[in-house]
Amino acid sequence: MKKSVILGALTVAGLAAGAAAAGTLDDVKARGKLNCGVTTGLVGFAAPDANGNWDGFDVGVCRAVAAAVLGDPAAVEFVPTTGKTRFTALASGEVDVLARNTTWTFSRDVDLKFEFVGVNYYDGQGFMIPKDLGVSSAKELDGATVCIQTGTTTELNLADFFRANNISYEPVPIETNAEAQQQFLAGACDVYTTDASGLAATRATFENPGDFAVLPEIISKEPLGPLVRHGDNEWGDVVRWTLNALISAEELGITSANLEEMAKGTNNPEINRMMGTEGSLGEMLGLDAEWAKRAIAAGGNYGELFAKNIGEETPVGLARGLNAQWTNGGLLYSPPFR
């Protein structure tokens, strides 16, 4: 026992020492690979395809960062994490950036010492039920059995929602989305609750998606975004502005189709600054001038990533809604490249 305490302490000491070392940007460049924490598999957001290549909306962010920093969108090591292991993985330095539909909350930002670099999906928690249950509102769920992934904010929201409405429920804690799917389809729980986008993505993989419905109530704000460790601002800036570049690119009309043309120089100084033909934004970040161009080339701009992975044309079928550009009445608003 004594021995294992010491080994444990040794591990923790090692992890802590790893985390304390600054300069993630240099580490990533030296390694030649970006370690990116993703989900264990959520179709549309991050899931390996038939050939074992990771694909999805969150994966797109990882690839864009890798393209900006290393010049190769494929230079990413994807580390699947569960709701429980993700923060330890990031804090210990096992991953450089966590892009795993993680909700930006006060305590995660301040107490857990992470830095949310932005929001790539504005989400909210919803409920999915089989249609033959005959329920039309979450408030009718008194006494229901609810499948829920442990270690998530949804777990706390769920407790708050049922408490506020003075109804009871029976939680069935689940480790991964796949297990939740199994229990839900077998009828071991009446309701599955997680972020509405996750519900849509899960439903898309069902044999008969039409037999299931998502209830109208959205019971929480879940701004999902990539995050990095607190205290390494240079690295935080790289990830933040890579995400902003994808968002701005959509706003400015830069797509993977016209990227080369735009990069030759345009009349719009902001596009020129992003593409590196004007000013020295890349140098300020510690990267070269064409970083943003490569990031966009990796998978297209924000809108293209959205449409390709989770948009209405895909089985997941999410509308842009809150995630439209501010110019279209959404919440996406990148600070200017100046």
Added chain:
Amino acid sequence: MTTLTDPPKESFRLSMLIYDTRYRSMTIQVVAMIGFMLLAAWLINNTMTNLATLGKPVNLGFLTDRAGYDINQRLVDYSNNDSHLRAAFVGLLNTLLVAFLGCITATIIGVLVGVLRLSKNWLVAKIMTVYVEMFRNVPVLLWIVLAMAILIESLPAPRAFRGAEPEATMKLFDTVAITNRGVYVPEPLFSNSLGNIHLFGSSSLRFDLSVDLLVLAIVFGLSLFGIAKVNARAHRIQDATGDRPKTIWINLGLFFVPSVITLIALGFHLGYPELKGFNFTGGTHMRNSLIALWLALSLYTAAFIAEIVRGGILAISHGQTEAASALGLRPGKTMRLVILPQALRVIIPPLISNYLNLTKNSSLAIAVGYMDITGTLGGITMNQTGRELESVLMLMGCYLLISLSISSVMNWYNNRVKLVER
């Protein structure tokens, strides 16, 4: 004239610590000890400093914060407004519950299988061999997951019990509902309940003790005491006169009558589960997660216990069996009265370590969503508060405490049954 002088007293010199064989081993041990402690101190100091640099100094204050999450299986009252410490306590009780149930079931199955594996009946012996080899050679996690999958996929959902022509019906005269959310069995209720004793005030370890159960336990204990007295008297008379008075009726009466009278006085009745809303309500709900974990842990550990029992029995020389046969004991009695009591001495020490293994293996509970202490303190609490080091150290402390308690109880028992040597 002779003078007797003492040999000159040898003064102690520092070099003797190395060159004098009387002290050398001591010196080496002290140096090794100091080195070991320095290493430990360096590790602890390094951890503390690094955690402080990360902005996460070691602090147990999070335990009193509001937990905010719900736990499905609670042996004591708990709501999401309680503290993390309370949640850990709920988890600890769940761990103890599954460990207790598992140890008992594993022992029963293990002894049975171990004895049957020695059976002269070829088929029985082979079936038991297959059982043992199957269970102990596959990781217990897979058995747990398999048990859960079978329970979920093969049993009917509560929905199936609905309607005029339901697909599934309740078993045992409509008293037990077996669903893929768990088994609902009738619960004991008391209409003239005497209430509860609240222990530990409103602290996180508060505990309600049912007076009804307490009274029942006392009455039953007194009954057993009475039976022991009656038997002692019978022994005395038998020793003195050679005639043993008939005690069976008075013992049966003592066993049942006081308890039954108490039950009637307390207004004992059963609460039956019934389908209401989404789920069955009423009755005791044994969740799938508990059943799957309990079943898998029991069957897995029983395979090891069976081998220990078999080894223990084989360790008793065949002469004992022959001697028992010569005295006219039948094989069943030989096993029960002659072989097993002697085999116990060989069986108990390895049995202890299997109980400990079962208890520690119960930390795999999260695989099926059973909220044991690893799921609450080491799972949700750790995740929501970000206090990894504190949570894990506390968790290790808990398991250490449980394991040491189990082994001290079992060691006490071992000392009682072991051969008394003179």
